Amino acid sequence: MSTDVKNLEAEREKRTRPYDPYAQVTIDEFLADLADRREKCPMSWSPDGEFWVASTYAEISSVMRRNNRGFVSFPNIPDGTLVFGQKRQIPIELDGPIHKEYRRLLDPLFAPGQINPREEQIRAVANGLIDDFIESGRCDIIPQFAFPLPGTVFLSIMDWPLEDAPQMNAWVHAFLHGVPGGTQEETDAARAEASEKSRAYIQKMVDERRANPGDDITSMIVNYEIDGAPISDEDLSDLFVMMMMAGLDTVQSVIAQSMNYFAKHQDQWAEMFSDPELLDPAIEELLRWTSPAVPTRSVADETAQVGDLELKQGERVHCPLAAANRDPEQFPDPDAVDFHRESKPHLTFGMGTHRCVGLHLARKELRIAFEELHRRIPSFELEPGCEPHEHLALTWGVEDVRIVFEPGERLGAA
Numbered sequence: 531m532s533t534d535v536k537n538l539e540a541e542r543e544k545r546t547r548p549y550d551p552y553a554q555v556t557i558d559e560f561l562a563d564l565a566d567r568r569e570k571c572p573m574s575w576s577p578d579g580e581f582w583v584a585s586t587y588a589e590i591s592s593v594m595r596r597n598n599r600g601f602v603s604f605p606n607i608p609d610g611t612l613v614f615g616q617k618r619q620i621p622i623e624l625d626g627p628i629h630k631e632y633r634r635l636l637d638p639l640f641a642p643g644q645i646n647p648r649e650e651q652i653r654a655v656a657n658g659l660i661d662d663f664i665e666s667g668r669c670d671i672i673p674q675f676a677f678p679l680p681g682t683v684f685l686s687i688m689d690w691p692l693e694d695a696p697q698m699n700a701w702v703h704a705f706l707h708g709v710p711g712g713t714q715e716e717t718d719a720a721r722a723e724a725s726e727k728s729r730a731y732i733q734k735m736v737d738e739r740r741a742n743p744g745d746d747i748t749s750m751i752v753n754y755e756i757d758g759a760p761i762s763d764e765d766l767s768d769l770f771v772m773m774m775m776a777g778l779d780t781v782q783s784v785i786a787q788s789m790n791y792f793a794k795h796q797d798q799w800a801e802m803f804s805d806p807e808l809l810d811p812a813i814e815e816l817l818r819w820t821s822p823a824v825p826t827r828s829v830a831d832e833t834a835q836v837g838d839l840e841l842k843q844g845e846r847v848h849c850p851l852a853a854a855n856r857d858p859e860q861f862p863d864p865d866a867v868d869f870h871r872e873s874k875p876h877l878t879f880g881m882g883t884h885r886c887v888g889l890h891l892a893r894k895e896l897r898i899a900f901e902e903l904h905r906r907i908p909s910f911e912l913e914p915g916c917e918p919h920e921h922l923a924l925t926w927g928v929e930d931v932r933i934v935f936e937p938g939e940r941l942g943a944a
């Protein structure tokens with residue numbers, strides 16, 4: 531039975547269950563809370579941020595699918611606060627025709643035909659990173675591999691200088707993690723500095739490509755016209771910052787969570803490579819299981835039905851994609867990592883008009899990352915005493931996965 535708008539206030543009260551997207555708990559603990567909501571109250575109301583929390587596959591997919599048809603994606607952040615000095619996250623927080631224009635620009639640039647020829651380049655980046663620690667027989671997979679890999683690949687795709695990778699990774703680290711162990715003031719100062727410097731850097735790239743356009747992705751974006759006018763410098767900056775963040779933290783998180791899992795499940799690390807046919811389904815299963823992104827949508831029409839609730843314009847619905855991907859109705863025994871699972875679409879890359887632009891690139895990076903790691907580190911375990919720290923926020927992930935393994939030889943690839 532559905533609830534009409536006049537009863538919404540009563541439902542809000544009945545379904546109140548605080549939800550903190552930044553809670554200091556483990557991913558498993560958070561997933562257990564979402565599973566409990568799914569069972570007892572699939573659409574719960576969080577009074578702190580004033581948003582609904584959807585927790586089933588049916589509700590989350592129905593909201594994502596209706597973007598531009600009853601829902602908009604601005605603001606995409608549950609508490610509505612923008613970060614990193616952006617006006618809007620472009621294109622994630624754009625809707626309607628302007629969003630379509632951006633997709634018309636970006637989709638061909640990230641299509642398989644553009645991404646596939648970059649395979650050797652990505653493999654060289656992966657092997658260069660592995661070279662730096664392979665002889666020692668130990669590494670922290672996050673700062674030494676999972677974090678720099680997508681950053682360096684992003685620079686190469688954008689045709690920005692590869693030697694800028696450490697600098698760019700440091701900015702992204704400041705955005706995402708602030709100053710670990712530092713005060714809030716120190717974190718704020720580090721983020722402000724990273725924002726200022728990264729924007730100045732992006733402006734330099736934009737100016738260069740305006741003056742000397744090539745056939746690279748940056749030139750194509752910089753010289754693209756929307757409604758007969760080039761994209762403004764400010765919007766270009768918002769777009770490039772968004773692409774940097776969207777591409778880095780997500781790929782990093784999938785590698786980080788997966789390697790943390792494999793450290794405790796070496797049989798599956800071997801199984802994933804036991805049959806070439808299994809690798810793609812295995813990566814899809816890891817994508818389903820790790821599911822790092824957590825979008826938010828707002829009701830744009832007068833009302834919109836979600837589950838048994840009729841929401842009114844402006845109401846926000848927070849959609850933890852991991853909750854959809856762990857819904858047992860869709861994925862039986864959802865917490866198990868099962869490479870032989872019956873193939874069903876997961877929501878890790880979202881759904882509908884905002885579905886991830888970078889999904890071909892992400893899949894390519896993940897495949898190469900796992901292939902090269904496995905080729906050079908066929909078995910490993912967590913360093914004794916290492917208990918990886920996890921975080922939630924807007925991209926869930928793991929901060930440290932220190933592993934030990936049989937030392938190998940450098941390839942000198944990068």
Ligand code: HEM
Pocket residue numbers: 603606621622623633772773774776777778780781784821822823825826851877878879880881883884885886887888889891892
């Ligand atoms: C495993 C890696 C990745 C995951 C899990 C992921 C996930 C997502 C999700 C869930 C969305 C939709 C958000 C929403 O609907 O609000 C999205 C959008 C987007 N992603 Fe990814 N992403 C990944 C990698 C990448 C990469 C490598 C890039 C490359 C630059 C990228 C660029 C983007 C962009 C530009 C959007 C915005 C699309 C739009 O608003 O139309 N992503 N991604």
